[in-house]
Amino acid sequence: MSETPVIQTRGLTRYYGRKAVVQDLNLEVPRGSVFAFLGRNGSGKTTTIRMLMGLLAPTRGGGSLLGCDIRALTPAVRARIGYLTEEHQLYGWMKVKEIGEFQSAFYPRWRAKIFNGVIGHFGLRPEARVKELSRGQRAGLALALTLAPDPELLILDDPALGLDPVARRSLVESMIYLTRRSDRTIFFSSHDLGDVERVADQIAVLDYSVLRVSCSLETFRGSVQEVLLRFAGVPPTLPPVPGLLQAFRTKHELRVTCVHYTPETEQALRKLEPLSLELSPLGLEDAFISYLGERGEKSFILADTEVAS
Amino acid sequence: MNLNIIISTGSSTPIYKQITEQVKLAIATGRLTVSDQLPSVRALAESLVLNPNTVARAYGELAREGLIESRPGRGVFIIQKRRVFARAEGRRRLEPLLDALLGEAMAMDFTPEELRSVWEEKISQWKPKKGAE
Numbered sequence: 001m002s003e004t005p006v007i008q009t010r011g012l013t014r015y016y017g018r019k020a021v022v023q024d025l026n027l028e029v030p031r032g033s034v035f036a037f038l039g040r041n042g043s044g045k046t047t048t049i050r051m052l053m054g055l056l057a058p059t060r061g062g063g064s065l066l067g068c069d070i071r072a073l074t075p076a077v078r079a080r081i082g083y084l085t086e087e088h089q090l091y092g093w094m095k096v097k098e099i100g101e102f103q104s105a106f107y108p109r110w111r112a113k114i115f116n117g118v119i120g121h122f123g124l125r126p127e128a129r130v131k132e133l134s135r136g137q138r139a140g141l142a143l144a145l146t147l148a149p150d151p152e153l154l155i156l157d158d159p160a161l162g163l164d165p166v167a168r169r170s171l172v173e174s175m176i177y178l179t180r181r182s183d184r185t186i187f188f189s190s191h192d193l194g195d196v197e198r199v200a201d202q203i204a205v206l207d208y209s210v211l212r213v214s215c216s217l218e219t220f221r222g223s224v225q226e227v228l229l230r231f232a233g234v235p236p237t238l239p240p241v242p243g244l245l246q247a248f249r250t251k252h253e254l255r256v257t258c259v260h261y262t263p264e265t266e267q268a269l270r271k272l273e274p275l276s277l278e279l280s281p282l283g284l285e286d287a288f289i290s291y292l293g294e295r296g297e298k299s300f301i302l303a304d305t306e307v308a309s
Numbered sequence: 310m311n312l313n314i315i316i317s318t319g320s321s322t323p324i325y326k327q328i329t330e331q332v333k334l335a336i337a338t339g340r341l342t343v344s345d346q347l348p349s350v351r352a353l354a355e356s357l358v359l360n361p362n363t364v365a366r367a368y369g370e371l372a373r374e375g376l377i378e379s380r381p382g383r384g385v386f387i388i389q390k391r392r393v394f395a396r397a398e399g400r401r402r403l404e405p406l407l408d409a410l411l412g413e414a415m416a417m418d419f420t421p422e423e424l425r426s427v428w429e430e431k432i433s434q435w436k437p438k439k440g441a442e
Contacts (some may be wrong), residue, residue: 034360172358179361180351194318201362221323283321 004067006031006153006185007052011061014047016030021047023209024061029202032182034175036196036217037189039206040292046086048206051127051165053083066153079107086158088142092131096124100148107149112270118144121170136167143174150229154178168195175199183271207292217284222268224287225261229254229274241268245290257282257290312340316357326366336376336387347385349379372417374398 006030014022022044029035034180039045051054052065054073063070068077091099094120104110119126122140124133133141143159154175160168172195178184190196196203196217203220205213213220224245229235238247242265245257254274258265261279269277282290314331316324329418335341350368354361368385371377376389414424 044326169358173355176358176360197318198316199323199360200357201360218323218325281321283319285319285323 003031004064005128007035007063007065007187009048009052009061009063009070012048012051012058012063013060014044014056015040015059015093015119022051022058022206025206025211027063027204027211027214029185029187031185033202034078034179034186034200035188035204036200037187037200037204037206038191038193038196038288039189043206044209046157049155049189052155053081065094069211070240079109079149080152082146082149084142084146084154084156084159086161088138090130090138090141090145092129095126096128096130096133097126099141099145100126103145104148108260109150111148111150115144115148115152117211118147118174120165121174135162136164139163139167140170147174147178152184154184154186154188156186158191160190160191160192167190170291171195172199193288197284205288207289212291216280221284223261224257224259224282224290225271226280226286226290227256227258228262228276228278228280229256229269229272230278231272231274235274239268239271241265246293259291296308314357316359325363325367325370328353328357328364329370332367332371333376336389341387343387343390345387347387349384353415 009025009027012022012027013020014026024125025048027048037045037048040183047056051058052063052069052070053175057071066077066080067072087212091102094102100112100115100119104112104115116126119140122137122144124137124140124144129136130141139159139162146154146156156176159171163171175186175188176199178186186199188200200217203213203215203217204211207218215223231252231254233252235249235252238254238256239243241256241258242262243258243260245259247257248255254272256269266277312332312335314328316327318324320327322330332341332347341343344409347368348356348360354357357364368377368379372379376387377385378388379385411424419427
């Protein structure tokens with residue numbers, strides 16, 4: 001358990017001009033995990049991944065992949081890592097099978113069986129020209145090229161981007177196939193929380209360049225709670241509640257989303273003397289949206305009476 | 310064996326719990342009985358397209374509750390007979406389902422009489438399973 005994490009960063013920071021794109025990132029990805037790296041567009045996920053792969057120099061801080069400093073990744077270490085970029089850069093003039101043969105020359109551990117398995121899974125003909133492939137098929141081919149070297153660590157930058165549901169399912173199936181070997185680690189960024197829920201066991205959430213959460217998926221879900229308070233009249237103004245993410249009021253109800261719901265949170269809410277107080281768990285997507293959405297109290301309906309109270 | 314688990318993502322019920330609840334329901338309704346075999350963790354994970362740890366967690370929970378047992382080298386088996394909850398506990402479990410049913414029915418403007426007749430019809434179709442105590 002105390003083994004060195006497969007990915008580790010310490011204070012990893014990158015500025016573009018005066019703007020911090022990634023700020024003081026401390027990340028630890030344990031071996032064997034399926035780790036989802038989440039955050040809104042522009043939150044710094046791709047920049048982080050590019051720094052991890054040594055493609056972009058950190059402004060300060062650093063990290064390691066498979067125990068090797070990210071500023072000095074050796075070819076031997078790189079050969080143990082599979083990296084899939086957002087844009088699948090492929091030679092358009094080659095045939096599917098040719099690109100496989102070409103790529104295999106660079107990897108001592110190339111497994112043709114995996115390559116053929118994945119392209120088959122995505123319904124690709126070995127004789128097809130790369131430039132004639134659809135977006136989903138290109139993704140399948142890029143994934144096949146990434147998986148065939150049998151990498152210990154797989155880093156996927158938004159692999160589901162632009163895929164139709166069928167291709168996305170094939171992608172997730174391929175990821176699950178990879179977990180057959182318990183020492184394989186997958187680190188992937190995604191916006192599809194349904195897929196994340198299926199495949200990930202750990203998540204990290206970046207928000208405006210800062211790491212806000214890094215824990216198991218279940219811990220994250222469990223820590224965000226929705227509370228429904230019912231009142232006879234107009235709900236009273238909300239006092240400061242520890243861990244408040246959002247509050248939403250309707251005529252007789254106050255719907256409050258909190259992180260780390262504790263007895264203190266409940267006490268603060270009970271002081272409002274609601275007719276009833278009901279706790280309900282949130283789905284991953286709702287939890288994520290409350291967590292990263294705008295904080296504070298919102299209302300669509302009673303904006304006018306709000307001013308009066 | 311008749312195990313037909315349906316997983317929905319985006320639900321407020323975690324996936325491992327969707328599995329445990331559906332296995333429990335299958336036992337409660339007699340679709341699964343003692344010594345029926347469940348798929349291995351890996352097989353179920355791949356067929357449902359889930360992280361195997363999620364399935365392992367569900368099986369772990371079912372094993373802790375004494376419903377299933379993993380026999381090394383042979384597989385995972387149902388070991389618990391259909392169990393009848395104490396009436397009070399059963400009532401407690403039914404309560405939220407009844408609330409949900411009533412809420413839906415009210416939202417769709419069912420009258421109490423209509424609802425009663427729907428309910429009667431449903432009950433009349435229901436055959437108690439063999440083995441029920």
